[in-house]
Amino acid sequence: MEAKCPKTIRIIELLEENLSRHERKALETHIEQCETCRSFLEDFNQIDQVLTHHQRPKAPDHLITEYHQTMNRRFMPASRQAGRSRIRSFLLYPPPAMRFIQATLVLFIGVSIGWILFHKSSAGSQQHEAVVQITPYKALQIQTFFHESEIWLLDMMNLPQNGDLDIQDWKMTYDEAEQLLRKINIIREINDSVSDRRLQHYINGLEILLLEMINGKNEDHSGIVRQIRQTIIDLDMLFRVDMLKKRLPTAARQV
Amino acid sequence: MAFHEKRWIHKARAGDSAAFGRLVTAYQDAILYLIYDFVGNYEDAKDLAQDVFIKAFQRLDQFEGRSKFSTWLYRIAVNRALDFKRQHYRETIEDFDSPDAARRYFADEQPIQSVERTLEQQEVRNQIEACLARVSEHQKTAVVLKYFHHQTTEEVAEIMNCSTTTVRTHLFRAIQYMRKNLIIEGA
Structure with missing residues (x-):
């Protein structure tokens, strides 16, 4: 029976060049002295050659052709499907150059959206600031206007300040109409700060009525006067419900 | 990759x-x-x-x-x-019983001397196949992957889900078996 050596198995590692320099030298020295290992190494080299150059029987050509056709039919998609999947895969896994273009495009779109949003929000904040950042002087002017408006509106209507509104006997002279037209400009100027659409509507309407009245001095203007009166009453109501005051910023209300 | x-x-x-x-x-x-x-x-x-x-x-x-x-x-x-x-183990065993298959799988029954080169190659091939048919499943797997498909020992270990030492042991035992049973011309 052939003698056994525990180091014989390491010959495979030696041939795989998997040993350190020291281990290799030690094993080579051992092989020189060990008959079992030397014999195995000689046989192993021969078997290694035989196995490495082993050639399996060639597959019949028709079988290989049939095999390739079957595999193509089974795993290669139809042209239309292939086209779809190619587009899909191109989008999901583009080639490196296309990936760079896509990344640049995404970056550009992202920056553009960011820029638009930033400017939109800054414009909004600027608009907001226009309302909020009213100077103390402007705030005082507005507050004074609200206070005085009642006085001169009531004065226009020839009514006592603390009296109830009685519009039945109300009359308006041309001078009063011109005086009111001048005051409208003050209201308009203030409204530019407050931007109240309802007030704007009344101001425009009142201005038109007053101009009609002033321009048609010789005509019967009783109808126009009635409309002016009604507009002034509406304006008065507007101030009374304090609509504009509520819209004023806190800073202005505290002045 | x-x-x-x-x-x-x-x-x-x-x-x-x-x-x-x-x-x-x-x-x-x-x-x-x-x-x-x-x-x-x-x-x-x-x-x-x-x-x-x-x-x-x-x-x-x-x-x-x-x-x-x-x-x-x-x-x-x-x-x-x-x-x-x-x-198909049973079917394979039955195949071994048939005279043709036996001649194919068992080297002992193959003609040792051959004149033509192709016959020599056929001879060696038959002997290798016969040896591989007789070694264990793991030993055969290690040999096939290592020598016929040129996988490294590490790759063979990964395919076989075992350590490289185990792979080398399988190879060693398969080669030991072939030493005894493989008749190589000119050896």
């Missing part, structure tokens, strides 16, 4: 059948021959190779990319081939 192969795998995972088709084209012959080396006939190898690729496609999500794709695919193929062999 080659870059294009990585791309094909990624695409195939995303459901791109054309990309998987490319992987099939790249490995179909290697898998066919690998399975042949286990089952011993091309007809069965052809069918089993298709099974291997179907299984690979179904399990593509499980491929983690830590090893080579070929290693992963070889593992599926080896397991499928060995399963097939086990299923």
